[in-house]
């Protein structure tokens with residue numbers, strides 16, 4: 001059965017495993033996957049590498065806003081791994097944008113209205129022909145309020161900090177303690193949910209997925225079942 005292509009919005013707190021589940025779902029159903037957090041991270045890396053910070057280490061909003069036109073973010077599939085990777089002005093930054101240096105600054109950058117406007121416009125353009133899975137904080141509320149399938153992912157802060165810490169250790173970063181990661185997770189939750197610009201919140205028509213006690217296989221199945229249910233309900237009717 002040919003199904004109508006839809007937009008799938010996956011929002012939620014950081015380190016809930018959103019990206020992993022969104023990627024798996026996209027691969028299984030043949031959709032493109034867009035990691036919008038990576039876009040905010042790439043802008044943050046640009047700010048850090050170009051000295052767009054103030055003496056106290058905060059982001060220089062005026063300078064960054066003035067240089068937004070200089071930032072080109074694209075996604076390319078790595079032919080060896082088959083994974084999509086983030087490029088900033090033609091350079092692969094997939095690894096660097098996941099560092100603590102970027103993680104500790106990204107919430108500050110993500111609350112700048114001009115940054116959000118620029119990135120949201122790019123995200124909307126990417127979804128024009130549908131058939132995408134996009135993950136972030138405001139996808140179901142701001143970027144695609146009419147998305148056919150919306151999921152809001154949550155898990156306890158401790159569960160998420162353990163996951164992020166394990167990830168850093170697996171990448172060889174042993175300089176960051178679990179407590180530091182937990183602090184970073186909680187601080188980002190606070191900024192993400194209380195900021196004035198598009199704070200993280202569940203869209204009224206989103207399905208909540210609390211994966212604190214779920215295996216990856218269980219959450220993948222949960223998502224595919226929901227996709228089957230929704231996409232069957234939205235098929236073209238001519239097949």
Ligand code: DC
Pocket residue numbers: 014015036037038040041106107110111135136137138139188192
């Ligand atoms: O999902 P992530 O941890 O890679 O996101 C990085 C930061 O970017 C996070 O602090 C929230 C912000 N973000 C956002 O404000 N809106 C999005 N659509 C995606 C991410």
